[in-house]
Amino acid sequence: MIHRLGDTYRSVVSAFTSTGKESRFVQDGMLIPEEFVEAGDQLCFKFPTWRWEAGEPSRRASYLPPEKQYLITRNVPCRDRVRALDYVLDHKTRTEDDWLVPDTLGGGDDSGGAGGQLRDIDDLAGDGVAGPSAAPAEEPGPIIVAQDDFLDLAEGGGVGSGLPDFSDLDAQLAEEDPAAQSAAAGGGGGTASSTAAGGGAYLVADAPEENVVRTRTYDLSITYDKYYQTPRLWLFGYDENGRPLKPEQVYEDVLSEYVEKTVTVDPHPVTGTPTVSIHPCKHSLVMKKVVQDWIEQGITPRHDLAIFVFLKFISGIVPTINYDFTMDIEF
Numbered sequence: 157m158i159h160r161l162g163d164t165y166r167s168v169v170s171a172f173t174s175t176g177k178e179s180r181f182v183q184d185g186m187l188i189p190e191e192f193v194e195a196g197d198q199l200c201f202k203f204p205t206w207r208w209e210a211g212e213p214s215r216r217a218s219y220l221p222p223e224k225q226y227l228i229t230r231n232v233p234c235r236d237r238v239r240a241l242d243y244v245l246d247h248k249t250r251t252e253d254d255w256l257v258p259d260t261l262g263g264g265d266d267s268g269g270a271g272g273q274l275r276d277i278d279d280l281a282g283d284g285v286a287g288p289s290a291a292p293a294e295e296p297g298p299i300i301v302a303q304d305d306f307l308d309l310a311e312g313g314g315v316g317s318g319l320p321d322f323s324d325l326d327a328q329l330a331e332e333d334p335a336a337q338s339a340a341a342g343g344g345g346g347t348a349s350s351t352a353a354g355g356g357a358y359l360v361a362d363a364p365e366e367n368v369v370r371t372r373t374y375d376l377s378i379t380y381d382k383y384y385q386t387p388r389l390w391l392f393g394y395d396e397n398g399r400p401l402k403p404e405q406v407y408e409d410v411l412s413e414y415v416e417k418t419v420t421v422d423p424h425p426v427t428g429t430p431t432v433s434i435h436p437c438k439h440s441l442v443m444k445k446v447v448q449d450w451i452e453q454g455i456t457p458r459h460d461l462a463i464f465v466f467l468k469f470i471s472g473i474v475p476t477i478n479y480d481f482t483m484d485i486e487f
Contacts, residue, residue, distance in 0.1 A: 177190075180385070183444075184444055185439075185446070187380070187385055189220055191459040192220075192462075193220065193221065194460045195459060196208065196224065196463060197460075198460040198463070199227060206227050207227070209227070210223050210225055211226060211427060212427065217426075225426050227463075229376050231373045231375070232374045232375070232477055233371045233372070233373055234371060234393070234478065235371045237408045238408060238411055238475065241475060372393055372394065372395055372401070372409070373394050374391055374392065374409075375391075375392045375393075375394075376477070377390045377392075377424070384440060386436045387439065387463055387466050388433060389433065390424055391406055391409075392431050392432070393432075403421045407419070407432075410432075410474055411472075411473055411474075418434055418437070419433070419434055419473070421433070434474075439466065442469050443462060443465060443466070
């Protein structure tokens with residue numbers, strides 16, 4: 157109820173407030189509409205899976221170009237639920253010098269070598285330096301055996317001399333082709349229909365459904381929030397069979413500490429569809445901190461990179477939705 161009242165209040169204030177023309181990006185981490193459009197253009201340029209959408213004409217914001225009302229990327233995979241990530245963090249990691257690192261010891265399984273230490277790739281390749289005639293070692297063989305040129309060995313009668321001869325492969329395939337056999341039996345003048353009638357039709361095998369990995373997918377969209385003057389992310393999910401997810405199912409892909417606090421269900425401002433959204437009340441504070449860090453490092457703040465920073469921040473809230481937020485920001 158409080159959230160609904162707050163949204164109503166912000167909507168009324170936004171309706172009677174004009175958008176500013178003076179940038180407040182450096183001072184407050186906020187974007188004016190022109191800066192939001194420039195940041196969106198940069199996102200679409202770097203990642204073409206994102207694109208601008210116009211939305212419904214009756215819902216378009218007058219302060220944005222008609223063809224650039226919001227950004228969207230579709231069919232973003234989400235293979236795991238957040239609780240699966242929590243299990244990995246609890247059971248397959250360990251703390252070392254205040255850092256969280258993978259547990260390479262495997263719970264006592266000395267799979268990494270003596271003392272649980274990871275072996276260098278050069279050591280693994282070095283185990284196979286001895287030639288093919290060397291006596292077998294008592295310990296299991298190397299994981300990787302490097303061979304300079306197996307074709308040269310084949311010519312010299314070495315290890316590769318047992319390679320099969322593929323020179324008559326086409327002839328062998330033709331002999332085993334049922335369609336070719338049927339045509340030969342009919343004197344070679346049969347039509348496609350007679351070939352099928354003679355039992356020489358091809359057999360088409362369908363791939364088993366169980367071998368197809370089905371995952372949840374999300375359509376992610378970014379709108380401009382006029383009240384907070386920041387980007388706002390919206391999540392619309394589909395299950396493994398393409399059916400829309402209910403809000404409580406979407407919450408399974410959000411870190412529990414954010415559910416029903418900064419993550420809520422609201423009508424999408426441009427489509428009108430009830431959609432899960434990450435509330436933008438803290439976005440400008442995070443962006444302001446990033447801008448301050450840039451200035452301290454002697455880097456000139458760039459508002460056209462704001463959405464990249466925004467997506468990196470959001471990835472901590474929805475860590476299993478695999479949209480591309482890994483780009484190193486160039487200054």
